Amino acid sequence: MLSPEASLKAMEVEKGFEVELVASEPLVVAPVAMAFDGQGRMWVVEMTGYMPDTLGSGEELPVGKIVILEDKNGNGKADKRTIFLDSLIMPRAICLIGGGILVAEPPNLWYYEIVDDRPQNKQLVDSAYADGGNVEHQPNGLLRGLDNWIYSAKYDWRYRRFQDGTWAKEKTHFRGQWGISQDDWGRLYYNDNSSNLWGDYFPPGLGAGNANQRKVAGYGVTIVADKRVYPIHPTPGVNRGYMEGVLDSTGRLVNFTAACGPLVYRGGVIKGLNAFVAEPSANLIKRNVLDTAGYRTTGKQAYQGREFLASSDERFRPVNLFDGPDGSLYVIDMYRGIIQHSTYLTPYLKDEIEARGLTRPLGMGRIYRVFPKSAARDRVTIPERTDSLIALLGHPNGWVRDQAQHALIDRRQKDALTGLRSVLIGKHSPLQVIHALWTIEGLGELTVADIRAALNHDRWEVRSQALVALTSLGGNAAGQLIALMEAHLAPTDTLLAPYATLALASLASADRATAAPVLERWALDHPDNPYVADAAISGLAGYEEQFLRKAAIQLQDTSAVLYRRISSVIDQIRGKAAGGNQASLARKYPEGMTLFRTACQPCHGENGEGVASVAPPLAGSEWVQGNKERLVALVLYGLTGPVDVAGRTYKAPDVSGEMPGIAHNTAIGDEDLAELLSYIRNAWGNNADDEVLPEDLGKVRSEFGDRTKPFTQQELFVLFGKD
Known part of the structure; x- marks a missing residue:
């Protein structure tokens, strides 16, 4: 020390x-x-x-x-x-x-x-x-x-x-x-x-x-x-x-x-x-x-x-x-x-x-x-005066800008609205403009006119913020907002197209009849832009198959990014539909379900689908449904390096490079761990024939003893086979 x-x-x-x-x-x-x-x-x-x-x-x-x-x-x-x-x-x-x-x-x-x-x-x-x-x-x-x-x-x-x-x-x-x-x-x-x-x-x-x-x-x-x-x-x-x-x-x-x-x-x-x-x-x-x-x-x-x-x-x-x-x-x-x-x-x-x-x-x-050492560090105290707070929305220190925005909102200083709106149309820094825009939104006073003012700004970054902010006006104004959006954006504007599509997707959740046709048109205008494609799909929940049929007719190209992305989502939906009764599994394996939520869910997701940049899916995984002793060894002692799951190779940085083992965690008993493994082998559509029993864990522990080094995929294949 x-x-x-x-x-x-x-x-x-x-x-x-x-x-x-x-x-x-x-x-x-x-x-x-x-x-x-x-x-x-x-x-x-x-x-x-x-x-x-x-x-x-x-x-x-x-x-x-x-x-x-x-x-x-x-x-x-x-x-x-x-x-x-x-x-x-x-x-x-x-x-x-x-x-x-x-x-x-x-x-x-x-x-x-x-x-x-x-x-x-x-x-x-x-x-x-x-x-x-x-x-x-x-x-x-x-x-x-x-x-x-x-x-x-x-x-x-x-x-x-x-x-x-x-x-x-x-x-x-x-x-x-x-x-x-x-x-x-x-x-x-x-x-x-x-x-x-x-x-x-x-x-x-x-x-x-x-x-x-x-x-x-x-x-x-x-x-x-x-x-x-x-x-x-x-x-x-x-x-x-x-x-x-x-x-x-x-x-x-x-x-x-x-x-x-x-x-x-x-x-x-x-x-x-x-x-x-x-x-x-x-x-x-x-x-x-x-x-x-x-x-x-x-x-x-x-x-x-x-x-x-x-x-x-x-x-x-x-x-x-x-x-x-x-x-x-x-x-x-x-x-x-x-x-x-x-x-x-x-x-x-x-x-x-x-x-x-x-x-x-x-x-x-x-x-x-x-x-x-050479920097002048001016410690800023957040003032009471409304005009001073508006001025601080353009301060070089981002912490100060944030605090000025928060103070105006938290104090409900609606007397600031005139000054804030003058920032939207004046010659102010882009950062001051977006803070003014979001302060108005935070005060609950955002209008279509405010969005229009920001959409007229020279900087595309400010216009992108306007597209995001307009979604907070909700579905009641969907038609008016879409008209405003289309008046200020061309379909060929690839820089703002993802923002516009994301905004349309949000509006579609509140007013599908008005927003969905425009959302679909934007998506079909950018069939090979993955950002636009995924943005559009985010607003098509429940209507994926209808849109796929429309895309198949208009695109006539199943290799288009849009077509492939929407097809993948539909496959995901069908997989979930065949996923079985999770509630009955939770009743059958209560301790296993509890342990899953504590130890596995943070990395593998609530539905076993994996978490992007963290861990691959458990649903549909041959590692989960296959040889149970191989699964036991993996969970007890961990896995390092690339791993193949359902035809895809997962490796860092797409996922974390290592899954830690829990063999030496005395707080987790073999009975609970056996329940956990039996649970995941039958959840989310998985369908393993045999349960994992406490004696299965004992057998693997006796074989590998106090091993502390995680396995590699190839080691597990050599020890237990690929099936």
């Missing part, structure tokens, strides 16, 4: 940058997330109960907190701690909104009004926000997006608080694992523990309207594929350090294994378009440089052979990254020895933890800020 001052000295940061300590124990303990309020105070989530030892003993105890940290003497460091909430069980995310705060405390999502820095009028927003899964695979983030909806990582629902205080919950795309961020145009970015950076090309609230679509082009895209990391000291304490290729010849981690907390930096003082990613297992923070071309975003690592920030202190555990009021990059350091959860903790890592005494001490934590 190092003191905060010593830990600072153990860091190497990119030349020209400086790292400062903002807070440390005892002011902050086991921090995992935070949010700044308009006064620049930090509201911090403390997950104090996480992994007190290698067994996770006591994680169910109510010891978590939400605390407020303040800098009272103005020296840049927190010197006052106020406990806002205590007695929480493993809290994981917060969001300040509407004069209150959302708190994620699994399985619940709570809302508290804030009165004099005290919680009042506790309200249950959702009793199933984080239902199922383990602590590494539960929703988190609660990012308040540009479009006024709240998005989460490891989740496919979004939330919104309206002006009357009511809450809405809507389906969206499944995204990421731990941490979520947005760029200046409101597009979301995320990752999983073994990936660098994924993201969306298009706005987050669209394109998720068809439950039969497994993948929508432009969502869940690999933005930075390079997963190489460069620790500055040996890192044997990673979960599979014994495996060939995990550590290099000097004992340093080779690729991401605990990537988290991605941040598309918008603070205004670090030059360029950057995305930072934390890697707590290797004690470092990665910098990626992004580039945009039209609606596409690509990226690469900023450096080869080195990192933006790396530490030789093994307990430096950066788990989340945030923009701040002064433009700095803020780093949440959980500061502890154990970072891997017990669900997937290998015997190898347990031994490493014991050998180096990493279980203790507990009760520590730090928050740092990183900034260019």
Whole structure:
């Protein structure tokens, strides 16, 4: 263990940058997330109960907190701690909104009004926000997006608080694992523990309207594929350090294994378009440089052979990254020895933890800020005046722009509408224009005239935001909105065509009779554009076969992208129809169903269809339905490398490169595991002849003993055959 001052000295940061300590124990303990309020105070989530030892003993105890940290003497460091909430069980995310705060405390999502820095009028927003899964695979983030909806990582629902205080919950795309961020145009970015950076090309609230679509082009895209990391000291304490290729010849981690907390930096003082990613297992923070071309975003690592920030202190555990009021990059350091959860903790890592005494001490934590030494960092406090807030919608710091938008909405400052509408038609920066547009929308005052004003803007990015915003006017105005859209867009506009099609798909869900014919026409005008094709299909739920017949007549080309995509969705629908009775399976295998939701569903999906960029499907998988001993071995000891499922090869970065085994998890008994495997062998249309019994697990355990290395596909084929 190092003191905060010593830990600072153990860091190497990119030349020209400086790292400062903002807070440390005892002011902050086991921090995992935070949010700044308009006064620049930090509201911090403390997950104090996480992994007190290698067994996770006591994680169910109510010891978590939400605390407020303040800098009272103005020296840049927190010197006052106020406990806002205590007695929480493993809290994981917060969001300040509407004069209150959302708190994620699994399985619940709570809302508290804030009165004099005290919680009042506790309200249950959702009793199933984080239902199922383990602590590494539960929703988190609660990012308040540009479009006024709240998005989460490891989740496919979004939330919104309206002006009357009511809450809405809507389906969206499944995204990421731990941490979520947005760029200046409101597009979301995320990752999983073994990936660098994924993201969306298009706005987050669209394109998720068809439950039969497994993948929508432009969502869940690999933005930075390079997963190489460069620790500055040996890192044997990673979960599979014994495996060939995990550590290099000097004992340093080779690729991401605990990537988290991605941040598309918008603070205004670090030059360029950057995305930072934390890697707590290797004690470092990665910098990626992004580039945009039209609606596409690509990226690469900023450096080869080195990192933006790396530490030789093994307990430096950066788990989340945030923009701040002064433009700095803020780093949440959980500061502890154990970072891997017990669900997937290998015997190898347990031994490493014991050998180096990493279980203790507990009760520590730090928050740092990183900034260019030469940068002028002006800390902005969000003002009360309406005109000042409107001006701040164009501030260089994205955090300030967001906060100005939130303040106008949360305070219900409808006296701002005249000023906001003048921004829409004036000579203002594109970013100020889109924030003005979404502020009007957030106030519940958006009109067709506002959409028209934004559609007349010179920048295509602003026009794309207008197309997204018009969907919030709903189906009642579908005809008027479609006329407006078609008056401002040509079918040949390939840049805005995906946005227009996504918007039409959203309108079709509210007014099919009006919107669907236009949606279908747009799709048929772009038969080989995968983004338009998938956008259109997202609005055709329940009408896929009718549209396929129409497409077959008009296209007369079954090789067209549109034809192939809609055919694939129809195959998916037919597969579900033959899927059997899930309810009866749940009754037959209750413990197996429960274990599936906890251990498997986060990666393989609720319906066994797989999760894009995470894991392949279980439904229709020969691995699930075939040789049961092969399946047992795979689940007990894990699988690494490419895997073939139903005629398709799944490999990184399309999915995570490894499935962890659970042979050494003493919390899962063989009877429950046998039920789980029997359940998945007969769910979602799977039809295996023989059940998995506890003695089947015992047989495989006796054959492979304390094996810790995961299998490869070829090894399993040699051992058990391909059938």
